[in-house]
Amino acid sequence: MKNKFKLFLIDNAVVVVFVLLIAIAIPLAGMPGKYLLQEVLTRLGRNAFLVLALLLPIMAGMGLNFGMVLGAMAGQIGLIFVSSWSIRGIPGLVLAVILATPIAVLLGYVCGSVLNKAKGREMVTGYILAFFMNGIYQLLVLYAMGSLIPIGNPELLLSRGYGIRNVVDLIGVRQSLDKVLQLTVAGIKLPIATYLVIAAMCAFIVWFKRTKLGQDMRAVGQERAVSLASGIPVERTRIIAIIISTVLAAVGQIIFLQNLGTLNTYNSHEQTGMFSIAALLIGGASVRKASIPNVIVGVVLFHLMFIVSPMAGKNLIGSAQLGEFFRQFISYGVIALSLVLFAWKRQANEDASRASLRGGASKGGAA
Numbered sequence: 001m002k003n004k005f006k007l008f009l010i011d012n013a014v015v016v017v018f019v020l021l022i023a024i025a026i027p028l029a030g031m032p033g034k035y036l037l038q039e040v041l042t043r044l045g046r047n048a049f050l051v052l053a054l055l056l057p058i059m060a061g062m063g064l065n066f067g068m069v070l071g072a073m074a075g076q077i078g079l080i081f082v083s084s085w086s087i088r089g090i091p092g093l094v095l096a097v098i099l100a101t102p103i104a105v106l107l108g109y110v111c112g113s114v115l116n117k118a119k120g121r122e123m124v125t126g127y128i129l130a131f132f133m134n135g136i137y138q139l140l141v142l143y144a145m146g147s148l149i150p151i152g153n154p155e156l157l158l159s160r161g162y163g164i165r166n167v168v169d170l171i172g173v174r175q176s177l178d179k180v181l182q183l184t185v186a187g188i189k190l191p192i193a194t195y196l197v198i199a200a201m202c203a204f205i206v207w208f209k210r211t212k213l214g215q216d217m218r219a220v221g222q223e224r225a226v227s228l229a230s231g232i233p234v235e236r237t238r239i240i241a242i243i244i245s246t247v248l249a250a251v252g253q254i255i256f257l258q259n260l261g262t263l264n265t266y267n268s269h270e271q272t273g274m275f276s277i278a279a280l281l282i283g284g285a286s287v288r289k290a291s292i293p294n295v296i297v298g299v300v301l302f303h304l305m306f307i308v309s310p311m312a313g314k315n316l317i318g319s320a321q322l323g324e325f326f327r328q329f330i331s332y333g334v335i336a337l338s339l340v341l342f343a344w345k346r347q348a349n350e351d352a353s354r355a356s357l358r359g360g361a362s363k364g365g366a367a
Contacts, residue, residue, distance in 0.1 A: 014338055015284045018301045025305065028312035036307060038188050043303040044296070045178065045194040046259040050252035050276045051295045052201050053245050057122075058290045059209070060241035061221030064277045067111040067126035067242065071249025072269035073137045074103035079173070079254060079263055080141070080164060084152045088172035090180065093258060096173070100250040107133065108246030112239030119224075123287075130273060141265055164265045174261035194255065201248070202292050217241055221288070278302060281338040 026036070050068075057065040078100035082092045111129055118125040145151055146162030156164055178191035208214045216237050219227045228234045253272060257263050280290055283298025 012284050013341060014282055015297070015301070017337075018282050018305065022301065022304055022308070025308045025312040028315050029308040030315060031308060031311060034187060036304070039307050040300055040304055041188065041190060042259070043306075044299050045191045045198065046256050047276070047279065047303065048198045048295060048299050049201055049255050050249060050272060051279050051299055052198070052205065052292070053248035053252050054276060054280055055205055055290050055292070055295070056208070056217065056241045057245050058285070058288065059214075059221050060217040060238055061224065061288070062115060062238060062241060063123045063287045064280075065126060065242065065245050066123055066273045066277065067115070067129055068245060068249040068276065069130040069269055069273045070107040070111055070133050071100075071104045071246035072253040072272040073133065074100040074107060074246070075250035075253035076257070076263060076265070076269055077103060077137075077140075078250070079170060079257060080145070080151075080156070080168060080265070083168055083170060083172060083263075084156055086153060086172060089176045092173040093176055093254060096254050097251055100254065101247055104247040104250040105243055108243035109239060111246060112242035115242060116235045116238055127273075134270070137269075138266060166265055168263040168265055170257060170261050170263055173258050175259060177255060177258055191259075194259075197255065205292065213237070213240065275302075286338065286341075 050072075053068055053071065054065055057063070075096070078096035078098075081099055082096045087095055111126065114129055115122045115125055140149075141164045143163060145164050146157045151157055151164075156168060158165055175191075177197070178194050180193035181191075181196070183190045183192055209218070216227070216232045217240075219230070219232055220234050220237050224234050227237075249272070253269065256272075257268065279298040279302040280294060281298065282302045283294035283296070285291070285294040285298065
């Protein structure tokens with residue numbers, strides 16, 4: 001029992017630490033329970049789809065997909081065009097998804113091809129690739145739109161006549177998905193339509209894992225050499241995993257921004273990957289293994305900390321800014337902690353395997 005408890009703490013160290021932090025921060029924040037519940041449910045609908053986009057690359061053995069930022073850029077480009085054409089409501093969201101999908105497929109193919117050249121270093125490569133593609137995105141929206149690419153709504157353009165403004169008001173599609181089927185229970189607003197979309201995404205992932213392609217991804221994630229010897233097209237399978245993840249990230253970013261109602265043209269996508277990955281890791285996932293419950297638990301814990309930390313910092317030392325700094329520290333720190341724990345556990349498993357082999361060899365020699 002002692003060993004089992006120790007293994008449980010090791011496997012769920014990040015979750016346990018966060019639960020303890022939140023248990024301390026909630027009383028310090030002094031926020032009403034109803035307000036906290038409303039905020040958590042709102043943020044669950046806003047962020048869960050983005051975090052779900054990370055699952056398939058992990059299953060394919062490619063680790064945490066920092067390149068999902070490319071999909072977020074594609075989603076934002078779709079929303080800019082929809083706003084330019086003044087298409088409102090659900091038709092506007094659907095058109096944004098249609099416009100973003102081919103861009104996300106192209107970017108996902110590029111990302112997957114690059115990651116295939118950097119096997120074993122996919123996460124850092126995806127992180128740097130996101131920086132590179134961000135430069136191209138900035139060039140596109142800052143100089144090409146309005147000059148080379150026609151923009152029908154002049155209110156979106158900078159005063160010089162080209163380039164998109166820093167903030168785009170998404171009034172045409174603001175909360176259009178959330179309000180399709182919104183229920184109010186005891187004063188708590190529930191965006192049922194958004195939850196149904198997330199549930200459909202979860203069902204798709206469960207179904208996809210049982211398909212031939214899903215089984216191939218699982219096999220590739222477990223052992224590439226064996227998969228290649230079995231006739232599985234390893235590189236093609238990995239590229240498909242990244243393409244699907246990038247497309248889902250584009251859709252997730254559209255859902256995220258329609259809930260906010262505004263698009264920060266040059267910054268909205270930058271923290272998408274970092275915050276989504278941090279939420280997944282806080283839910284108990286690792287570089288090699290992640291599940292849908294990890295997504296739900298992670299989003300709830302991560303954003304609950306985001307809600308209470310500024311007020312807890314203010315009430316504790318009189319400065320809400322400390323809470324803001326703490327939120328940033330948590331976002332990066334939890335990723336570092338998870339990677340360190342993963343490396344430590346992998347090294348411990350390898351040492352245990354070598355020790356067992358030496359023990360077997362010694363017994364064989366004695367016999």
